[in-house]
Amino acid sequence: MEDKKIKEFVKKRYSKIVNNEEDSAECSCCGNTKENSIIKQAQAAGYTMEEIKSIPLEAVFGLGCGNPTALAEINPGDVVLDLGSGGGIDVFLAANKVGEEGKVIGVDMTPEMIETAIKNAKEGGYTNVEFKQGEIENLPLEDNSIDVIISNCVINLTPNKLKAYNEAYRVLKSNGRILVSDIVTEGDIPSEIRKNFQAWAGCVAGALDKDEYINTIKIAGFKDVEVVSEHNFTEPNMDKRLIGKIISQEIKAIKKCECGEPIESIDETGKDSGCGCGSESAKELLGNDTNDDSGCGCGDIDYPDISLVKNPDNPSFFANKEFIQNLEEYAHSLGILNVGYTLITPDLLIHDKFIQYPFTIVLTMEMNEDIINTPPGEDAKDLNDTAYVRLGILTTKISDYLRKNGFATEIAHPYGGLVKFSQLGQKASLGWIGQSGLLISPELGPRQKISAIFVSIANLPIKESNEHSWITDYCEKCGKCIKACPEKALIENETCCGEKETEFVQELCIGCSEGCTYCIEGCPFDQKEYTHIKNRFDKMNAKLRAKQ
Ligand code: B12
Ligand SMILES: C[S@@+](CC[C@H](N)C(=O)[O-])C[C@H]1O[C@@H](n2cnc3c(N)ncnc32)[C@H](O)[C@@H]1O
Ligand code: SF4
Ligand code: SF4
Secondary structure, three states, X not given: OOHHHHHHHHHHHHHHHHOOOOOHHHOOOOOOOOOOOHHHHHHHHOOOHHHHHOOOHHHXXXXXXXXXXXXXXXXXXXXXXXXXXXXXXXXXXXXXXXXXXXXXXXXXXXXHHHHHHHHHHHHHOOOXXXXXXXXXXXXXXXXXXXXXXXXXXXXXXXXXXHHHHHHHHHHEEEEEEEEEEEEEEOOOOOHHHHOOHHHHHOOOOOOOEHHHHHHHHHHOOOEEEEEEEEEEOOOOOOOHHHOOOEEEEEEEEEOOOOOOOOOOOEOOXXXXXXXXXXXXXXXXHHOOOXXXXXXXXXXXXXXXXXXXXXXXXXXXOOOOHHHHHHHHHHHHHHOOOEEEEEEOOHHHEOOOOOOOOOEEEEEEEEOOHHHHHOOOOHHHHHHHHHHHHHHHHHHHHHHHHHHHOOOOEEEEOOOOOOEOHHHHXXXXXXXXXXXXXXXXXXXXXXXXXXXXXXXXOOOOOOOOOOOOOOHHHHXXXXXXXXXXXXXXXXXXXXXXXXXXXEEEOHHHOOOOOOOOOHHHHOOXXXXXXHHHHHHHHHXXXXXXXXXX
């Protein structure tokens, strides 16, 4: 589903709710059902009758899944921001807490919601509230200007949750905190529900798995991320397949430096430069900080371990076949396409960092159609970054699985520059590096992101041979990626002995800074099946040999 279409659908749905046009029988959560009155729905979300009576009744739509102001420890004088403020329920509750010296700002993308909230504020005589139309992924607010952020059942609706949390981080002051009520999932959600717009607008399809949700907040840079409360979300009309899998959570987190000290300065891009201790936050690592000339954040840097599971004190060194099989099944169930095994050697390290265990598990994940079909630019970069975050999260999950089973691990984040992933993939026999510089695998061609886990398992099933080396000869005759590159970052040179040699001018490549994928799209291995290409190439070579 395209991000823009999702947003339009969500916007339409919430404008219909304001105008009482929504067929609420189809709503799955975050919506008022025919059976439940709005007040009952609000009480079920956690509001007391006293709280409901203290604000304009027209602000209550029964759309929340928690009561964030009750847990956000809002103080008089605070500047509070409500992400996706709807009719203003939480803005008005917070306004009663911050008093006249404080202020509460509500941001919502649906114009009808904003109009209703402004009307409610006027009629309720509120002077310390402000409502702004805008998107939570692009907040119409200054950096470093908010003390407390609250949000109630909104972030699950955005297709780009990392962007929303990055924005929340940007506008928060140092030591500012966020308290979010939101819907998350646990276990598999049927894919037809995931793809359904109605289910997205009803808060289910867009909801992230609970571990991924927490990791997303951490990657945005937040510290002390904590689930304050959680309960199973059910309602009379809920699809039976979802029962027990939809969870309403209240999560709090703080903006502070890794070392626990307040952040001292924010630069012009809104990125914190820490407290001066030199510690790098996950956000800094994924942000625009870069040591290469490509203008993106990839390479050169090591990533912090954001795993929720500690390494075992006395790790195991041997795994039986059944465990390896279960591990691979688990990885595939998460969306990992290939799992390969190899030993890391010094030539594959980009940096001189000590890695305790050389035994390496290499993981690949597909770069989906959306990334490939979106032309270079901001949207493509977002999609590309999201794929890195997703693979980072999956890698962490697989590492957690290993740790829980007694093995010690260390993660090489896909966006990081700890090791050379394409070469590692080749060494693990997952494919071969083509002239584009990318690993080409039978299953995905060049269209993959790669990550790795170093593990204490000394008897990994490492393959001795690599059957894909013929790709070098094929590339010599192809050269389509060179022609496909609009930036002339791939150039064909002739060596002194008349042979062709490809040069990669990385300064010209907009692959990371703009999410360019033309060299992937242009590659025959992206369009045709590996065996088909191999068979034709073998036939052609046989013919040539016969002629000689
Ligand atoms: C920094 C970086 C970039 C930089 C610079 C790349 C570079 N150093 O040359 C820029 C921004 C330009 C870039 C662009 C892209 N990148 Co990049 N990038 C990385 C990163 C983070 C580090 C690579 C690195 O610095 N290596 C260190 C140097 C010293 O190694 P090296 O021996 O010189 O070898 C590298 C290159 O020089 C190149 N190379 C070496 N020899 C030759 C020869 C030729 C002819 C060519 C064309 C390339 C080439 O290949 C190696 C891998 O980058 C890796 C992740 C990782 N840790 O591996 C991803 C990674 C290599 N990138 C990846 C991808 C997908 C891309 C892009 C398609 C962008 C995108 N949409 O994601 C483009 C493709 C450009 C291309 N044709 O190679 C994937 C490749 C997956 C695969 N199938 O192999 C990786 C592995 C990320 C991942 N986790 O999946 N990238
Ligand atoms: C489930 S309702 C919750 C409203 C309110 N928080 C409450 O508890 O009553 C979701 C609200 O978020 C808004 N919204 C959804 N996605 C948004 C986005 N990306 N940016 C800004 N607002 C968004 C919708 O317009 C809607 O008003
Ligand atoms: S990612 Fe784009 S700019 Fe970079 S080498 Fe490939 S086609 Fe060229
Ligand atoms: S486009 Fe052709 S030359 Fe380039 S990597 Fe793919 S097969 Fe090799």
